[in-house]
Amino acid sequence: MQLDLNLLAALDALLEEGSVAGAAARLHVTAPAMSRSLGRIRRTTGDEILVRTGRTMTPTPYAIAVRQQVHELLHEVQGVLAPSRELDLATLERTFTLRWHDSLVALSGPALLASVRAQAPGVRLRFVAESSTDSPELRRGEVDLEANAGRPSAPDIRAESVGETRLVVVVRRGHPLTRIKTVTAKRYAAAEHVTVSRRGNLSNGLDDALARLGLTRSVVATAPTEAAALEFARGSDLLVSVPEATTRSIADLGLVALPLPLELPSATVYLSWHQRYDTDQAHIWLRELARTALAVSGES
Structure with missing residues (x-):
């Protein structure tokens, strides 16, 4: 049997979004095209993957069991097909979207922007406000870096401590x-x-x-x-x-x-990103600059 690797990306999106429409938006394809991909996945695996329960769709036990494996396989395939290359900051043109707590933007944003401008003048930074609800922008690729006091629990989101505050x-x-x-x-x-x-x-x-x-x-x-x-x-x-x-x-x-006259533990500040960017050289460069800026702002 000849397998289409595009189905792996489609399966990953379907399992992450839990809907045909959400997966289609994530991969920038039409809903009918994603529906056809789901049909092919069902025929290939012999499993329904997602089943209708009222107005929503629920993953099957098989889908839940393979979700993490699908994440990891897709990440490995992307690494093979898009190997890292030497980064030329002088010619790099890219826009990064950062969703940081507003106090971190005020304290660390200027230092980060100054470093970016000095090293890669073709790079632009979009600082956006935090959402009032939990949102999947990191997974969808709509946000590149988050920085706040909340540690994400999703297995495909990387997070590292960059400081503490009280x-x-x-x-x-x-x-x-x-x-x-x-x-x-x-x-x-x-x-x-x-x-x-x-x-x-x-x-x-x-x-x-x-x-x-x-x-x-x-x-x-x-x-x-x-x-x-x-x-x-x-x-x-x-x-x-x-x-x-x-x-x-x-x-x-x-x-x-x-x-503050209360005994409370210090809050840990986390820098978070999606695992798809683990080997992205430009993203690695930005993360390092962000770590430095956030660490300096956290010093008392």
């Missing part, structure tokens, strides 16, 4: 808490707070930590970014708890950082 409390200069020698958990909880949440959540892990001490706090507002939350704190007596690295230039805004 939370501090930020208040306006002259806030009543700045006149207190020690800000206790009780005083922290008694104040009014603004939280940072892209989804508008009024509670987070800080509330869990306070609850363990028998305390609750009053959250009067949420902001979608740390920059916006700092502006709320700047013009009021609200407290905002943010990563320490974010506070590097808050003095210019008339803000002060205080220790």
